[in-house]
Amino acid sequence: MNHALRHAVHGLAVCATTLCLSAQAQAGKAAHVHGLMHLDIAVDKQLLIVQMESPLDSLLGFEHRPRTPSQRQAADALLKRMDDGATLFKPDAAAQCVLMDTRIESAVLQSTAPAAGSKDADKKSEHADLDASYEFSCTHPDKLTAVEIGLFDAFKRLQKIEVQVAGARSQSRQTLQRPDKLVKLTR
Ligand SMILES: [Zn+2]
Incomplete structure (x- = not known):
């Protein structure tokens, strides 16, 4: 599946469970x-949905398939870190939010295709x-005012995060610069 299509399908899955993020973003x-x-x-009733694209x-310092044992190790460590959403994203404690579902997609890191084809694949797409x-x-979504972001702590190469927040009635855009941590949620 190509990148754009994969992204579109990804967006549809979110729309099925919560309000759709802006058509522009999708x-x-x-x-x-x-x-x-x-x-x-996006905040919709009890759900808090965070979608990341980087x-x-x-996150890693390279964008090709891991070629050496140390690159494979770094890639595995990254996937493991991404899987720990409760550390990367901390909503207000009073809202009592529990992480229910995590999805991670990175074709170059997760592919198990034989190495023979990977050189061609690398040439085709320089970026990944x-x-x-x-x-x-969240048990008490009315207490949701902000999400603390642990991404700058986790990823030293990351300098800036463009954030779009969609509440039930309004949307806002925020730009976080290292070392900002707090994304304010709008309703
Ligand atoms: Zn790139």
């Missing part, structure tokens, strides 16, 4: 800029992304 890939990542955060370079989504269920 329409295509965000700009691929090293050191930058995009977050879409160049692999911002990692997409992730996290779904929290």
Whole structure:
């Protein structure tokens, strides 16, 4: 599946469970800029959905398939870290949010295709992304005012995060610069 289609399918899955993020955000890939990542955060009733899209370079320092044991190790460590959404994203404690679902997609890191084909694949796409989504269920969503982001602590190459927040009635955009941590949630 190509990148754009995969992203579109990803978006549909989210729309099925919560309000749809803006059509603009779903329409295509965000700009691929090293050191930058995009977050879409949506609050709908008890659900808090965080969708992340980042160049692999911002997280890992390279964007090709792992070629050496140390690169494989770094890739595995990254996937493990991304899987720990409760550390990367901390909603207000009073809201009592529990992480229910995590999805991580990165074709170059997760592919198990034989190495023979990987050289060609590397040539075709010089850049690669990692997409992730996290779904929290909150007992007291009325107490949700902000999400503390642990991404700058986790990823030293990351300098800037473009955030789009969608509440039930309004949307907002915020830009976090290292070492900002707090994304304010709008209703
Ligand atoms: Zn790149």
